[in-house]
Amino acid sequence: MISQKAKYALRALVLLARAGADGSAMIIADISEQQNIPRKFLEQILLDLKRHGLLESRRGKNGGYALLKPADMITFGEVLRIIDGPIAPLPCLSKMAYKRCADCQGEANCEVRRVFAGVAEATRAVLDRTTIADAISDETELATEF
Amino acid sequence: MISQKAKYALRALVLLARAGADGSAMIIADISEQQNIPRKFLEQILLDLKRHGLLESRRGKNGGYALLKPADMITFGEVLRIIDGPIAPLPCLSKMAYKRCADCQGEANCEVRRVFAGVAEATRAVLDRTTIADAISDETELATEF
DNA sequence: GACTAAATCTACCTAATAAGTAGAGATAAA
DNA sequence: TTTATCTCTACTTATTAGGTAGATTTAGTC
Numbered sequence: 001m002i003s004q005k006a007k008y009a010l011r012a013l014v015l016l017a018r019a020g021a022d023g024s025a026m027i028i029a030d031i032s033e034q035q036n037i038p039r040k041f042l043e044q045i046l047l048d049l050k051r052h053g054l055l056e057s058r059r060g061k062n063g064g065y066a067l068l069k070p071a072d073m074i075t076f077g078e079v080l081r082i083i084d085g086p087i088a089p090l091p092c093l094s095k096m097a098y099k100r101c102a103d104c105q106g107e108a109n110c111e112v113r114r115v116f117a118g119v120a121e122a123t124r125a126v127l128d129r130t131t132i133a134d135a136i137s138d139e140t141e142l143a144t145e146f
Numbered sequence: 147m148i149s150q151k152a153k154y155a156l157r158a159l160v161l162l163a164r165a166g167a168d169g170s171a172m173i174i175a176d177i178s179e180q181q182n183i184p185r186k187f188l189e190q191i192l193l194d195l196k197r198h199g200l201l202e203s204r205r206g207k208n209g210g211y212a213l214l215k216p217a218d219m220i221t222f223g224e225v226l227r228i229i230d231g232p233i234a235p236l237p238c239l240s241k242m243a244y245k246r247c248a249d250c251q252g253e254a255n256c257e258v259r260r261v262f263a264g265v266a267e268a269t270r271a272v273l274d275r276t277t278i279a280d281a282i283s284d285e286t287e288l289a290t291e292f
Numbered sequence: 293g294a295c296t297a298a299a300t301c302t303a304c305c306t307a308a309t310a311a312g313t314a315g316a317g318a319t320a321a322a
Numbered sequence: 323t324t325t326a327t328c329t330c331t332a333c334t335t336a337t338t339a340g341g342t343a344g345a346t347t348t349a350g351t352c
Contacts, residue, residue, distance in 0.1 A: 002235050002262070004311065007247070010258045027327070036249040041312055047329065059328045060320030076261055089148050101153070103182040111281040112156045115222055115272070116148070122268035126261070135257040150340065173298065187341055193300070205299040206349025 006083040008037045009045050010132075013054070013079065017071035017132045025057075025064030045083070052082045072133035080127065087127060089116045152229040154183045155191050156278075159200070159225065163217035163278045171203075171210030191229070198228050218279035226273065233273060235262045 012031050019026050028046060032039040046065050049055045056068040067074075080087055081096055088094035092101050092113055100107070107113055158177050165172050174192060178185040192211050195201045202214040213220075226233055227242055234240035238247050238259055246253070253259055 001232070001237070003309095007236070007258060014257050029327090036251075038312065040314075043328075044312095050328095057328060058320075059318075059326085061322070061326050063320070063327045065328085086147070090153070091147070105182075111160050112153060115276050115281055118272045118276070119269050122272055123265050126264045126268055130261050130264070135261055149338095175298085184341065186343075189299075190341095196299095203299060204349075205297085205347075207297050207351070209298045209349070211299085 002080060003084050005041070005045060006080055008035070008042060009049060009079055009083045010076065010135075011035045012037065012042065012046060013049070013067070013071075013074060013132050014136055016055070016065060016067050017136055020066045025062075025066040027064040031065070048082060049079075054079070054082075070133075071136070072131045074132045075128050076130050076132075076135075077124065077127035087123060088120050089123075090120075093117055093120045148226060149230050151187070151191060152226055154181070154188060155195060155225055155229045156222065156281075157181045158183065158188065158192060159195070159213070159217075159220060159278050160282055162201070162211060162213050163282055166212045171208075171212040173210040177211070194228060195225075200225070200228075216279075217282070218277045220278045221274050222276050222278075222281075223270065223273035233269060234266045235269075236266075239263055239266045 012035060015031055015035060016026060028039060028043055031037065031046075032042045046055060046057070050057055050065070050068075054067070054069050054074055055065050057063065057065050077087060086094040086097045090101070090113060091097065091099035092104065092107055092110075093116055101110075104110060158181060161177055161181060162172060174185060174189055177183065177192075178188050192201060192203070196203055196211070196214075200213070200215050200220055201211050203209065203211050223233060232240040232243045236247070236259060237243065237245035238250065238253055238256075239262055247256075250256060
């Protein structure tokens with residue numbers, strides 16, 4: 001299960017992508033209200049996305065958030081990794097945070113690892129190839145991609 | 147990430163499948179030792195798997211655990227659902243525990259849901275088709291299945 | 293019938309994480 | 323200088339992960 005936080009992040013990005021091909025910014029309060037996301041929680045999320053280079057912001061009057069990275073360059077995988085951390089189903093299958101299982105006796109022989117490697121590959125195939133732009137484009141497209 | 151508990155469950159099942167095509171039982175202590183799983187924790191796990199019909203047990207001398215369900219009928223997905231609960235990445239995509247997102251405004255239009263539906267399908271394709279028997283069979287088989 | 297080897301049951305513990313809340317501070321425009 | 327906005331830091335509260343502990347039941351053996 002992905003976290004509520006990640007869901008919020010993705011929804012906010014989708015909204016900003018819809019609003020902002022033209023670079024127009026949205027303020028936190030409006031995003032929060034339109035998407036029903038707790039405002040102070042959303043602040044932290046957007047800040048985090050900004051620090052990772054997905055968003056830009058301006059303070060004060062006429063301020064707000066807008067996409068910095070183009071919507072077709074932001075993958076779902078990237079967002080999930082920022083907000084939730086590694087996507088891989090096992091630490092020993094993570095690219096961003098590889099960690100050997102404490103009690104592992106030889107990864108090459110690990111049946112569990114072998115099976116989940118397939119899962120990891122399958123999920124990456126979707127998450128690292130699907131962008132925010134894909135998500136808001138023609139609805140039928142996604143279903144037929146593979 | 148799957149839980150440590152689920153990893154333990156799968157490793158124990160793999161071990162029992164290896165040991166027990168002939169119906170021979172293994173005692174908790176031995177499984178615990180061979181797989182480096184905390185003993186008391188493993189007890190709970192095996193009990194749970196038994197209650198769900200995957201294992202059978204006998205108490206007292208010459209007791210132990212053995213597979214009740216054949217190894218080629220136990221999928222990784224089944225085990226994960228028993229130990230960790232729903233596999234789906236979103237509650238609104240779970241078959242075993244469907245739950246509408248509190249703030250959802252129309253699932254059909256939800257971009258996030260649409261993308262993760264693809265993820266769910268991809269992971270189910272692996273987890274619900276791969277059995278314990280597959281996991282211990284010829285190593286090259288899994289990689290080339292799809 | 294006592295002893296011993298197992299599984300079973302129930303309760304508890306501790307640290308980390310999820311999902312927020314609170315409030316003061318910085319900055320930009322009018 | 324006032325107001326609208328983002329920014330920073332700290333706190334809270336409930337749940338879950340990953341176990342431990344100990345008493346109890348059951349089945350075979352001496």
